[in-house]
Amino acid sequence: MTQVKFLGMIAVIIFFSAFTVNNSMSWQIAEGYSIKFAGTDAEGIFKTMSGDIQFDENNLDASSFSTSIDVASINTGNGMKNKHAVSPKWFDAEAYPAITFNSSKFAKSDTGYEVTGTLEIHGTKKEVSIPFTFSDNTFTGKFSVNRMDFGVGTMKGMSKKVSNEINLEISVPVTK
């Protein structure tokens, strides 16, 4: 009987410790995040994002990012450009309302970390690697994407003025 109780206690401890590990990895996106993009003749921010962030510096294998950016929240500082950006000519927010990123692999790098995953923009999925740092409970990453790889805009007419290469700068403060 004592043995049964002992085993029961161990089972309870293991069960709750699993939650402890899970809790220590789980982060909530806090206010004050920023998603900036900049290229020739195209500069702005996305104002709304959501996601599920599991990250433990000591357990990268169990870490995961699953984030979604609301395309309609784009702000270039110019009403006409905003309207243009969400139109079928560019992001087509009605058909593709979100930009998503789902991680598949984390690795340590010289400067911090690198996450590899699937980035989906405008209905096109592509595997990308994003270098990032994590300090003061804030994830910070800089990388660039080629808009033509995702079929965003064209290289005809006025759209030609916007560079193919778009630099992204992401800062996401998180809380437990």
Next chain:
Amino acid sequence: MKNLLIHGVVAGLLSGIAGIIFLNIYIEAFGVDYSQIINIGSIMGSSIIGCMLMTLGYAALEKFNKQNLQGWLNILIAVLSFASIIGPIGMSLPLDIEFPEMFPGLVVPMHFFPALAFFAIYPFFKQVKS
């Protein structure tokens, strides 16, 4: 010449006052805030500068005795006022400002206020002169 100068200053002040009234109505009606970009000082300053440029044109006609070209000058002023709306329509606001799409609705009408004020009070100053 003195009359022209007074005409320009008065038109500039009236245009500025109209701009400030319009700014307050717009802010109240739509709940927007563009105070980082546009304020009472900038409205008053640009209105007076606009009207003084018109005064300069009128003064040039008077100096060279070409008053018969006044109609063309008025058309030029109207065309330039119209062309100047490209500025606010194409302008990119700081990214922390909400509702950038409503900014042209505030500023575009203001671009016509200096010419409107200048032409509106022109007969009073012409009468004084003659």
